[in-house]
Amino acid sequence: MNQSAIARSWVEHANGHSDFPLQNLPLGIFSRGSDERRCGVAIGDAILDLDAVLAAGLFDGQARNAVQATRGGALNAYFALGREARVALRERLLELLGADSPHQAALKPALYPAAECQLHLPARIGDYTDFYVGIEHAKNVGKLFRPDNPLLPNYKYVPIGYHGRASTIRPSGTDVRRPNGQTLPAGQTEPSFGPCARLDYELELGIWIGQGNAMGDAIPVAQAGEHVAGYCLLNDWSARDIQAWEYQPLGPFLSKSFISTVSPWVVTAEALEPFRCAQPARPEGDPQPLAYLLDPRDQAGGAFDIELEVLLLTERMREQNLPAHRLTLSNTLSMYWTVAQMVAHHSVNGCQLQPGDLFGSGTLSGAKPGQFGSLLEITEGGKVPIELASGEVRRFLEDGDEIILRARCKRDGVASIGFGECRGKILPAH
Amino acid sequence: MNQSAIARSWVEHANGHSDFPLQNLPLGIFSRGSDERRCGVAIGDAILDLDAVLAAGLFDGQARNAVQATRGGALNAYFALGREARVALRERLLELLGADSPHQAALKPALYPAAECQLHLPARIGDYTDFYVGIEHAKNVGKLFRPDNPLLPNYKYVPIGYHGRASTIRPSGTDVRRPNGQTLPAGQTEPSFGPCARLDYELELGIWIGQGNAMGDAIPVAQAGEHVAGYCLLNDWSARDIQAWEYQPLGPFLSKSFISTVSPWVVTAEALEPFRCAQPARPEGDPQPLAYLLDPRDQAGGAFDIELEVLLLTERMREQNLPAHRLTLSNTLSMYWTVAQMVAHHSVNGCQLQPGDLFGSGTLSGAKPGQFGSLLEITEGGKVPIELASGEVRRFLEDGDEIILRARCKRDGVASIGFGECRGKILPAH
Structure with missing residues (x-):
């Protein structure tokens, strides 16, 4: 497989030398200005707001359950769900953010420049x-x-x-x-x-x-x-x-x-x-x-x-x-x-x-x-x-x-x- | 001062050799059967349910604020209030549980034998x-x-x-x-x-x-x-x-x-x-x-x-x-x-x-x-x-x-x- 066979995102910056190409999709907790803390996924130099994507009705089944567990400003409940929910969310995010996604127009309002966001601890740390x-x-x-x-x-x-x-x-x-x-x-x-x-x-x-x-x-x-x-x-x-x-x-x-x-x-x-x-x-x-x-x-x-x-x-x-x-x-x-x-x-x-x-x-x-x-x-x-x-x-x-x-x-x-x-x-x- | 000068409670067991006489009044988190966890105070061989006393309208001012902070099954918020609230609650409990309390009849339904209760951790322990x-x-x-x-x-x-x-x-x-x-x-x-x-x-x-x-x-x-x-x-x-x-x-x-x-x-x-x-x-x-x-x-x-x-x-x-x-x-x-x-x-x-x-x-x-x-x-x-x-x-x-x-x-x-x-x-x- 050569580089050209690597799946690409419609978020162009993710296709360069970013830490966060389509293949990464890490979750984190962010806020904008004085907004509430919520869960986002890093893609290139942007953050996709999962709360907003959920509200737009673009998750269902296991992926929807996973995103619901990311709410409330900390990922503990999502972490507790385990691998199956995590993989379901990943697969759906690969579809949504992939170059062939039919949902680009619906997602763009939920995509913020990372530089405008504040990142927080992803979870309440017990021990x-x-x-x-x-x-x-x-x-x-x-x-x-x-x-x-x-x-x-x-x-x-x-x-x-x-x-x-x-x-x-x-x-x-x-x-x-x-x-x-x-x-x-x-x-x-x-x-x-x-x-x-x-x-x-x-x-x-x-x-x-x-x-x-x-x-x-x-x-x-x-x-x-x-x-x-x-x-x-x-x-x-x-x-x-x-x-x-x-x-x-x-x-x-x-x-x-x-x-x-x-x-x-x-x-x-x-x-x-x-x-x-x-x-x-x-x-x-x-x-x-x-x-x-x-x-x-x-x-x-x-x-x-x-x-x-x-x-x-x-x-x-x-x-x-x-x-x-x-x-x-x-x-x-x-x-x-x-x-x-x-x-x-x-x-x-x-x-x-x-x-x-x-x-x-x-x-x-x-x-x-x-x-x-x-x-x-x-x-x-x-x-x-x-x-x-x-x-x-x-x-x-x-x-x-x-x-x-x-x-x-x-x-x-x-x-x-x-x-x-x-x-x-x-x-x-x- | 001799023993007879020591203030007594109308809860008779508290006046014997109990760990929990009127002068102690420690708080804890307890439950009865499948009831929700709530805050109680130990008095003799009994537990006074502070939620029930609050509902009976027997706290006001700082003591009321203190009891409200004990709700939810953990004392963290109450601990955060500090000394002044703690002392206000203690003073009110000394009145309510003292031998001269006019509130005995109102309090008795909120008093349970400790042996019938389950005790829990008093707080969510951070570190x-x-x-x-x-x-x-x-x-x-x-x-x-x-x-x-x-x-x-x-x-x-x-x-x-x-x-x-x-x-x-x-x-x-x-x-x-x-x-x-x-x-x-x-x-x-x-x-x-x-x-x-x-x-x-x-x-x-x-x-x-x-x-x-x-x-x-x-x-x-x-x-x-x-x-x-x-x-x-x-x-x-x-x-x-x-x-x-x-x-x-x-x-x-x-x-x-x-x-x-x-x-x-x-x-x-x-x-x-x-x-x-x-x-x-x-x-x-x-x-x-x-x-x-x-x-x-x-x-x-x-x-x-x-x-x-x-x-x-x-x-x-x-x-x-x-x-x-x-x-x-x-x-x-x-x-x-x-x-x-x-x-x-x-x-x-x-x-x-x-x-x-x-x-x-x-x-x-x-x-x-x-x-x-x-x-x-x-x-x-x-x-x-x-x-x-x-x-x-x-x-x-x-x-x-x-x-x-x-x-x-x-x-x-x-x-x-x-x-x-x-x-x-x-x-x-x-």
Whole structure:
């Protein structure tokens, strides 16, 4: 199949290099001016208002049920419906937005320029769990503390994760207030209090949970995919100096809970299907996963080939009209555990997952320079500064710096899709 | 003042040794049969239905506003109103339920035997944070790993806490399914999978958050009390074998998230006022808290003198009609940090707290045998079994065991109040 065989939309912008061609169709929650929040689908540089399309009578059956569940300003009820409803809606949207659609005239009034809309969180987040499945990140960080033995003994058996703070997850574009906190300055034995001096980003894949489980019932790994509603980008902003002082013995807390940022569009499993691939073979000598984490279909096609990118734009770079500096070019293939394994592990003790819960993958770094997903790794804990075209250097983030995460899926003969941006700019501490 | 000067209720049972005399008046969410969930106040062995009292026209002004905010099956909106509304409602309830109330006849139809009612979670829990402020527990657990140096260097500076799982918090009486999980058997280098073999309880004070803060705005320690809606008991059930294998480097996860149990009544700051006391003096050589954690009024009266008790009832003890075995008799005076310090610390980085968030204090052990708040401490990690009157021994909890937490406040000349029970019985693993 060549590019010309790829289905096109009558929304012309979707046929270019947009993150949102006809093959993507991610849902999100948006508003215009002071209008109520409602559900839209991203298509090229526009947003199709599903409420308006519903009112125009262009949905029926399962697709209509799905759209009705998207109402009310959050997608939780829609996430709870599961795969069948999601696929029905996708198929109808492919008809409505495809180049041959007979409904163009009826749909145009429901199509708004994305630039005129405000994007919100797609769901009310019940619980947020941050995993640590990026093995190269775990190695890079482990090396800073244990050069000879970077990975702890449990890493290759346990999809390590911890509970994060749900109340401070915000959509792309929300400013990031530099946190205050306790830190232990080098060489001191007593802590100081003040603004974080080692503010960092973390590049992660976000996973939105769909159908939940009852407390006490584990989700088998073979069924875990049915419990995932979609994917986004996640910046797990981190205050490294606060983290170093607070995190023993119970893990990161205030060093992470000041804000986490997500990209607002929920990219579906169906859109990502062409970019599925086998889980990379475990290196010689690595143990097999325990049985509750092992499913042949998941091993054969449970990983993703998604290119991930992080850009930095400083105040001075904006003033000088310089292009953003690429900090990271990485890939989801660095995940040591699949999303299905994360779901199965999380629920194996009977923990209840609910529609609208969010998982973070953990930082997705590659093994080589240029692929590291945090400044902690890039600058070796602040020792090796980055030089920017503006003449500035960075060890950690400064006030006014903006971090932009992007993701892109590419495969020959298939429409390339993206995730939209996940941005945040640092404001000075209070 | 002697006992006879203590105000009495026309609900006779409230004047005996009830946890719920006229001076307590905790709110909770209850239902009868298949009726809708609604708000009630505990008085003696009865529950007063506030919806019914509202319908009878017996509230006005601030108290009426407060009761209206308790509707809908969760107290979040009521918690958000803050202290003034809570006090107005309390004052009106003191009139209505006091011995001289002219409204007894009107209220009696709204008063149900508590034994006929089902108690639910009092609020939708947004985020749950578990602290670690019980210093004797931290020492006891630390000693198991580091006999010479049980407390980590940050303990006396940082009110240590971590994010817990909100979705599996349940009210007293909910059965506890023994979790499955990965553990590393002694002497092995590869983990096994199966039912937890070291199931434990943790005795904690629970704190319900009232008014929240905007993301980015810290709550000063002097104002922190205004952000607390009330108190409960919390059993932070723990799978010690799962915890030991999983918790490095990011903290406890599946070892805690299978269930946590709370007592269903929200005991207010006003009811606990007579049992406030000065924060116990820090031992010689301990550092002063940093300025953001220090408030003279909090130092002078921010601690609580609440007696805490844990009872064990095994299947065989129930069959033999034996009384429950007391495992723990402890006190909230073992908290190294006050609740105000926990609130101030949690928000100092700008983390947003919301009405209905729940804090756990961490396990509240005393320094001496008989005062330890977990089996991990009592049996020294399973080494020293407990002998029971039934002829059984326990190192950790067995299927069929029931754990009951209780709390009691006592002071001469003041009505003694309690918290009601926080119970849970262990079911076999799936």
